[in-house]
Amino acid sequence: MADCSDLAFKSFCDLANFVKHTEKVEFVVAILALLMNIPHLFILTRTSMRTHSTNSLMIGISIADLISLFMMINNRAQLYWLSPNTCFNSYTYPLNVARFVQDVSWESMMRVSFYLGLCLALIRCIIMKMSGNAPDILSTTRNGYFLTLFFIFVNTLISCFYYYGFRVIKYKEPWTPGVNCTGFPAKYREPYFYRAPKKNQLFTSERYEIFTGCSDILIAALYPIFGLLLMLEVLKSAKVAATMLSKKDAVERYHTSRMILVMTIFYIFASFPTGAYKIVNFFFYESWRKDGYFYVVFTYTGKIFTSLFCGNALSHCLINLSMSRNYRNAVMELGCCPKRKAEVTMDSKSVNS
Template structure:
């Protein structure tokens, strides 16, 4: 593909990117399997009665659910699609298969958008709580019901862009023109299968103005704005946490570390690291959609950074393990590790009382 589109030094650069992207694509498939399993465990813990006590935890439940769907669809794409890199390259000799592959692309785009927006809202809500914006430390913002409302609002709002996303394509039979040049890595663009995709007239008229506007709006809302807000919110939360610590020192209060805010800071920073490169790439592509060379080059770059999204999703479980005492206690008692410790002690001939066994604190505190 590189030789037919690029020449000279640029071709060499793209070849290097492709050489990195191909193994990372395979690695991302393996990581997706691992991440699905870890996120299911994460979801089991978060949905226990002791964890559903704050809006932050409820939003984390929403993130875990959409991440599981996103990762599952990544696996489906590898198993089903001819070209997993370009949605405009969906083709098949079966009519229903084209629609199925379109649905896979659309749903993955939808769930990724939900994950990004939920991560952003989690940081915004935590910032409002820590900054005490509504004037009371026990406001409605901390209640689980508020978290549920946030999740449903994001699910509904994200669906509007995704519906528009799927409406831009129509299935055509025995097309007379070639497939887009971006499809030539995996298909013969001059002899495509029986069914393929074309843009509907609404997205091709007036120099594709509707398509351009959609891509720009999607890039700004789904990638660029989160890319800007994630680091800002991280800094705001760190400063708020620092001020709260200083205030406790001056008032000589007991030092109770705000584990929830620390957890949100770490997750917000991780979202930024994972989303920022893709945000920049998608924004550039939106403004240069007709530059086929740029689009082709960016596809492999997107694959490289898409692995960060999978890694970020996998890390949420471990962030919670290391930073939340409540989460660790819930893990311990959900999987009956206390009984395992007691059983091992009995088998080893130990005579200590059950109360003397070293276990995490069972005191479950609502995290606000």
């Protein structure tokens, strides 16, 4: 272990201390995103908002974000407060099983959020491209709910298949409380468990990393394509709105599509670095592990990319509030303007037609 008092290792220690702060940034952003997504989901589930597949997909995205953010915060809380506590055995059998549930939920829901965001851009692009001739199934709320359940099922199944290749093993040495801990009987001991891969594990960590990395890269590659197509349709819709005698419906379609375009751009920044990181991790992890300097940088760089996902989840409420009139009407209806309920309902029927 490098001695930070040695000038030869001073730059290394400064770097290590700096990159460790990325965990705190990730933790804070995740908490803010969780707090913002709770009222965001509540607003999206109002009757006036549940009128189109766009809204039902955003409900699915919000649910996936809430689950992954909660699991992420729970994981960090354990690392910060439970694991360093010498008076608490944080590796009991139930806690190890709970970590399996936590990891499966965290990873699968992150992928679900990315896939639903992609569907959001694709469906909106098709509806605008066909200009009223799109199949009704694309615009129904049931379509959004079906896609949400489908991606949750598939991604959870993939994560479960991977973590099924692990088992919880009892460590040969029992856990004992620290010397400064009080309230324990003399010579108190508890079983100590840890996670280990099975010998016949089919879906190894390396294969899982390459799979999830390629999945993130594919999503990140498709986002700009759909985003560009959607941008062209948004510009076309703006011209149509400017020439129509009755602009209301065209303007609403333009605003909704522009909002989805902004969400697509945020998804691009959140998905591509994560996928690239996993691919690089697969090919260079062993060689970089031998170099302590690069190992520290590489390990904590992943925390920054996770923070990007948290920032993307945080942005959804703000984007909807600033760019969707129907969303703002729903907020006012809940807050101080219940008399506008009829107006909100009428607007919601045309907002995504």
